Amino acid sequence: MGRFITRRVISGISLLFVISSAAYLLLYISSGDVARNLLGPTATDEQVAAKAAELGLDQPLLTRYWDWLTGALTGDFGTSWASRAPVTEVLGGRVSVTLTLVIAAVIVSALGAIVLGTLAASRGGWSDRTIQVVSLIGAAVPGFLIAMLLVLFVAIDLGWFAATGYVRPTESFSGWIQTAVLPITALAVAGVAAVTQQVRGSMLDEQRKDYVRTLECRGLSRRSIVFRHVLRNAATPALNVLALMFIALLGGAVVVEQVFAIPGLGKLTVSSTLTGDVPVIMGIVVVTVMLVVAVNLLIDLIQAWLNPKVRLS
Template sequence: MLTFLARRLGAGILLLLVISLLTFVLLSIPHADVGRALLGQSAPQAAVDAKNASLGLDRSVLAQYGDWLSHAVRGDLGRSWFTGEDVWSALGTRLPVTLSLVVGVTLVTAVLSLLLGVWAAVRGGLVDRCVQVLSVVGYALPGFLVTLVVVLVFAVRLGWFPAIGYIPFTQSVSGWLSTITLPVAALSVGAVAGVAQQVRGSVLDVLQRDFVRTLRARGLPPGRVLFRHVVRNASAPALTVLGLQFVGLLGGAVLVEQIFGLPGIGSMTVQYTTRGDVPVIMGLVMVSVAGVVVVNLLVDVLVGVLNPKARVA
């Protein structure tokens, strides 16, 4: 197991290095005159050149990346070129908002997908067809359309939840729940639709295996066979899809945060990318990729626990 974890962790670290290098190189391609953007169009060229030199932009891309990487491995992601704010401080105020959405959607998706998928696979017939239709419809609906409908119905017309804004968990638990309920619901529709179908297919596949028929022939209670043996063996593929959904949510949160006015990393990404603020963009990319690596590692560990054969892959 330790070798399995070390191999996965090494692959994650290598991914971080590759993504950071590619991102830094791509950000350097436009050759935007950052000094001019900071000092204004009327600033003398000598002052602009001096500003660019102070930011290290007069050096080669690889030299700039090496300097950034040497600081990043020590936990220093630098400061924003435009605001002077420490990147970690900026991320610290935005990251809890996005994590509230992503973790909330992941939990809702895991619970509802398991219930719907197992129910459809076991009951079959009309229940199975209804779940499949709902899954296809939920997966096909555009995310922005679902979000707008949720806002119009539950916030504007019914007034059950606020349409915009965010209340931190530390300030008010009930207020925090009220501000993330609609965003989580909007993001969960497509996620539940995709994972529920995977759960259904996996459960149906396991139900047809010989060991399940053997367990039933031995007289074990149906509930024990289903939840202790069938669901456990069928959960590995579903966990993989759930991990992929988590990765997709990091991108999908951008639109939802904009619509609901949430101060998360999604809206932060849009704001700082339009400015070309490289230190902040690099910090956002690294945090996002690190989150993907951690989630994939957790999924691999859980899959390895449920299916020991996966550890040799």
């Protein structure tokens, strides 16, 4: 298990280095005149040149990247060009907001997919067909449309939850429920739809295998066979889809947070991109990749626990 974890960690570190390097190069190519964007169109050429020198934009690309990389290795991602605040402070509160929503959406997706996928594979008939149709619709409808429909009908018309804003669970749990249920739902719909189909397909494949008939001949109940054997063996492919859904939900949070006016990474990404705030964007890139690597490592460990053969792959 130790070698298995070591290989995964080295792979994650390599991925982080490659993506951060590529992101820095792309930002350098596409950022344009950052100093002019920050100062506005009325700034003089002298002011723009002074601002560029202040930000280090007059340095060669490799020098700027090396300075950023050596700082990032020590946890220093620099200072925001727009707010002049340390990037770690800018990201601090927003990472927890987005991560709370995404993790909650992943949990809802996993639980909903297990229930619906197991029901579809075990019952068949109209239950299976209904769940497949609903899953197809859930996967096809864009997340921003679901978010707007929830705001219009559930928040505004029915008044069950808050339409905009965000309350941290540490401040008020009931307030967090009021502000988080709708964004989590908007994020989780596509996840439930995608993972349900995977759970259903994997369970149907498992139920056709010889060991299931052997267990039935030994007198084990259908419920015991499904939940103690079939579901466990079918979990590995579903976990892979769930890991991909986590990445997709991080991207979906950008739009959902805009709709619900939530101060998370999504809104920060949009505003930083518009102003060309490279240090903040790079901080977001690194944090996002680290989260993806951590989730994939966790999924690999769960798969290795469920199926020891995974450790040898």
